[in-house]
Amino acid sequence: MIDDLVVRQADVFRNKMGIEVLTDHRAEGIDRVGRVVTGKGPQGVFAIPYDHLLVATGATPIMPRQPGWDRPGVMVLKSLDDGRRIKAFLASRPVRSVVIVGMGYIGMEMAEALRAQDIAVAMVKPRPALLPWLASELVETVSATLEKAGVAIHTGFDVAQIVDDGDRLQVMAAAGASLTADMVLVAVGVRPNSDLAAAAGLALGPDRSIAIDAQTRTSDPAIRAAGDCADAFHAVTGQRTWIPLALRANRTGWAAADDVCGKPVTLPAVVGSAVFKVFELGVARTGLTAKEAADAGFEPATVTIHTASRAHAHPGASRIQVHLVGDKGSGRLLGAQMVGREGVAHRINTAAAALHAQMTVEQFSQMDMAYAPPYGPAWDPLLVAANQLIKTL
Amino acid sequence: MIDDLVVRQADVFRNKMGIEVLTDHRAEGIDRVGRVVTGKGPQGVFAIPYDHLLVATGATPIMPRQPGWDRPGVMVLKSLDDGRRIKAFLASRPVRSVVIVGMGYIGMEMAEALRAQDIAVAMVKPRPALLPWLASELVETVSATLEKAGVAIHTGFDVAQIVDDGDRLQVMAAAGASLTADMVLVAVGVRPNSDLAAAAGLALGPDRSIAIDAQTRTSDPAIRAAGDCADAFHAVTGQRTWIPLALRANRTGWAAADDVCGKPVTLPAVVGSAVFKVFELGVARTGLTAKEAADAGFEPATVTIHTASRAHAHPGASRIQVHLVGDKGSGRLLGAQMVGREGVAHRINTAAAALHAQMTVEQFSQMDMAYAPPYGPAWDPLLVAANQLIKTL
Numbered sequence: 001m002i003d004d005l006v007v008r009q010a011d012v013f014r015n016k017m018g019i020e021v022l023t024d025h026r027a028e029g030i031d032r033v034g035r036v037v038t039g040k041g042p043q044g045v046f047a048i049p050y051d052h053l054l055v056a057t058g059a060t061p062i063m064p065r066q067p068g069w070d071r072p073g074v075m076v077l078k079s080l081d082d083g084r085r086i087k088a089f090l091a092s093r094p095v096r097s098v099v100i101v102g103m104g105y106i107g108m109e110m111a112e113a114l115r116a117q118d119i120a121v122a123m124v125k126p127r128p129a130l131l132p133w134l135a136s137e138l139v140e141t142v143s144a145t146l147e148k149a150g151v152a153i154h155t156g157f158d159v160a161q162i163v164d165d166g167d168r169l170q171v172m173a174a175a176g177a178s179l180t181a182d183m184v185l186v187a188v189g190v191r192p193n194s195d196l197a198a199a200a201g202l203a204l205g206p207d208r209s210i211a212i213d214a215q216t217r218t219s220d221p222a223i224r225a226a227g228d229c230a231d232a233f234h235a236v237t238g239q240r241t242w243i244p245l246a247l248r249a250n251r252t253g254w255a256a257a258d259d260v261c262g263k264p265v266t267l268p269a270v271v272g273s274a275v276f277k278v279f280e281l282g283v284a285r286t287g288l289t290a291k292e293a294a295d296a297g298f299e300p301a302t303v304t305i306h307t308a309s310r311a312h313a314h315p316g317a318s319r320i321q322v323h324l325v326g327d328k329g330s331g332r333l334l335g336a337q338m339v340g341r342e343g344v345a346h347r348i349n350t351a352a353a354a355l356h357a358q359m360t361v362e363q364f365s366q367m368d369m370a371y372a373p374p375y376g377p378a379w380d381p382l383l384v385a386a387n388q389l390i391k392t393l
Numbered sequence: 394m395i396d397d398l399v400v401r402q403a404d405v406f407r408n409k410m411g412i413e414v415l416t417d418h419r420a421e422g423i424d425r426v427g428r429v430v431t432g433k434g435p436q437g438v439f440a441i442p443y444d445h446l447l448v449a450t451g452a453t454p455i456m457p458r459q460p461g462w463d464r465p466g467v468m469v470l471k472s473l474d475d476g477r478r479i480k481a482f483l484a485s486r487p488v489r490s491v492v493i494v495g496m497g498y499i500g501m502e503m504a505e506a507l508r509a510q511d512i513a514v515a516m517v518k519p520r521p522a523l524l525p526w527l528a529s530e531l532v533e534t535v536s537a538t539l540e541k542a543g544v545a546i547h548t549g550f551d552v553a554q555i556v557d558d559g560d561r562l563q564v565m566a567a568a569g570a571s572l573t574a575d576m577v578l579v580a581v582g583v584r585p586n587s588d589l590a591a592a593a594g595l596a597l598g599p600d601r602s603i604a605i606d607a608q609t610r611t612s613d614p615a616i617r618a619a620g621d622c623a624d625a626f627h628a629v630t631g632q633r634t635w636i637p638l639a640l641r642a643n644r645t646g647w648a649a650a651d652d653v654c655g656k657p658v659t660l661p662a663v664v665g666s667a668v669f670k671v672f673e674l675g676v677a678r679t680g681l682t683a684k685e686a687a688d689a690g691f692e693p694a695t696v697t698i699h700t701a702s703r704a705h706a707h708p709g710a711s712r713i714q715v716h717l718v719g720d721k722g723s724g725r726l727l728g729a730q731m732v733g734r735e736g737v738a739h740r741i742n743t744a745a746a747a748l749h750a751q752m753t754v755e756q757f758s759q760m761d762m763a764y765a766p767p768y769g770p771a772w773d774p775l776l777v778a779a780n781q782l783i784k785t786l
Contacts, residue, residue, distance in 0.1 A: 004706040005705070005706050007705055105765075235761070245764065246764050246771040247761065247762060247764050247771050247772065247773075247776075248761065250771055250772065251759075267759075268756075268759035268760070268761070269761075270761040271761045272761070273761045273762050273763040273764075274763050274764075274765075275763035275764065275765045275768060276765050277765055277767045277768070282768070284763050285763075286761075286763065312398070312400055313397040313398050343738075343739050345736075345739075345763060345765065345767075345768035345769070346736050346738075346739035346740040346743070346768065346769070347739040347742070348763050349740070349743040349760070349762045349763055349773070350739070350742040350743050350745070350746050352743070352760060352761055352762060352763065353743050353746035353747050353750065353752075353757075353760060354746050354750070356750075356752075356756070356759075356760055356761070357746065357747070357749075357750030357752065359746075359749075359750065363661075363749070364746075366644075366661035366749075367661070367742070367745060367746060367749055368628070368640065368641065368661070368662075368663040368664045368665070368666045368679075368745055368749070369640060369666050369742045369745060370666040370667050370668035370677050370678075370679065370738060370741050370742055370745065371638065371639050371640050371666075371667075371668065372498075372667075372668045372669050372670055372738065374670045374738075375668060375670070375675070375738035375739065376738070376739075378639040378640050378643055379640065379643065380640075380742070383640075
């Protein structure tokens, strides 16, 4: 079942594609002058010369360093092995309750999976906002959905340590509160695996990602970086950013290969489009939040609206919320967020296209969008929001 | 139930908005020199002077003129009254089978509604293609869905006459075939109600729609036109077009009011975005077909792909088909079509945004789109299609 998630096994590369794949080999150093990668493998140290080098080291879940994070039953979820470990732990004993540390999309997806097995779930994080990048009215919908599904939300809960409590674990907050659980899942985000690149003196980007250009080249043109470890340019700000997501990671891999082979490549800028599902809700964003817009030098105006997800009088409609961010100076659309039970995941990409095209809110509001009663109102929620936002620009 | 579909009753305009609404008054002439509209009402003839005149006469279902189309049991579906007549007819006698003349989205939506009541449905049309504007592989999916739902498809069936057959109706084709049914629904399209405007000497647009400019003004600047009777400019071709759909109709009404009130207005061009639902399928389009592209002077290249509607190994996935049209000369994206059980209706608007922004297929292929396994593959079907289409440009 878990193996179904593997798109290509290592042996396919080895046997069908003629690519030498050295698993269990850890690269530990890059000699940029001699163009050699050194490291350790099952047969001891290795040194592999290169003409071109690709650093595709990915990202690693952030693991806090406070006491107790190394206890059995405290787990992260990133790799397939992490998934196997979690499944094995759940199978090995009765797990009635889980504390999830972190409230990002990995934590929420895990909360849904655990609730589906009727396991009690509490989510904790030190900061006050459930999803700090999401507009507050949209956060309320996510929060209400989690609570209705039986997930306890503890914001302002800064884990100080995790201690054994018989067969169970006690998660203790700095402020004195504590929660007891059979398992603790840590999902507080990821960091780029850039130590190797940094040690080799390659330039770093935001959040210590590896800085690359539009040909995936690092500050050493013989070394490329691709995947979750590499940074990107943001189409809205023009600045470097680090948003490790699947499509971009995949795209940089293609681009690196094309560039090595001499095919003209210009990696596009990103707009940070993302979506996740939490219980029946879709939660999506693209572009900048109001805060990110202000930080980037824009003068943000925002609007939050909600409309029915289907046409007037159409049965089965639910509520869809849209939050848009525009720039008072230029009138440009800067970002969009949506929450709803239907029609969120793909609608967000209409806003993403508008961001790539640097449309103004006015231009966006005048788009000709497809309409049919089962799928939305005649005025799409995005258009309703844009019409409102124009008035404040 | 049917009354729920009325967004605003006439009395709301009369009593709450202070607007004089003369129902049962037929406008029959426009005296453009004297600025007077003349016609007939319950109290006889009327003559109403105007400073500004808005022609919002809408569109009417096309009714063939061959013998028998005036028989009871032969009906069209456009207005609420048409809906009431159809419901009354179905309630008045046992209706076991219906012939639908025409295979557009109204006909297909009616087929679905009738099949839900277990009424046998046959659809007929003279031309050979079920949906001539849809790429053939996508048509096959629609056709298979209709047939699986028990709808008989008779293309090449040119109705010559409809005759009584006891209590039933016999629909006879020119070529000799005939079908017997309890009711005949005519859904062969609509035409703009432009006779009044034409008689007043106003310039007409495509398909005898009323030609308007970006301020909704007709060739007489004191007369505006809005709604399904008015034409539009197409953002891809730059040419006039007539695509009577709800959003555009609504938008022209707003624009006409703004323009009369002296508010600056520039009506946007359309891209012809449309979607309909037929049984479990969504069918959507935006922009040009290959034929329309060639007719407009482009050199079209096309691609048709299908992918899973969800990520690799995600349960519940179905098939989604994408057809893209690009221009070999400029590399521009010219049109998109999609058919699938999920994720079609809102995805099409991503392509619509790209058309408004006059993106190339290459630019479109490089969009940063939101991804999560329940909603699609990491490479969205639109991107997969764009990546293929680039190779042929």
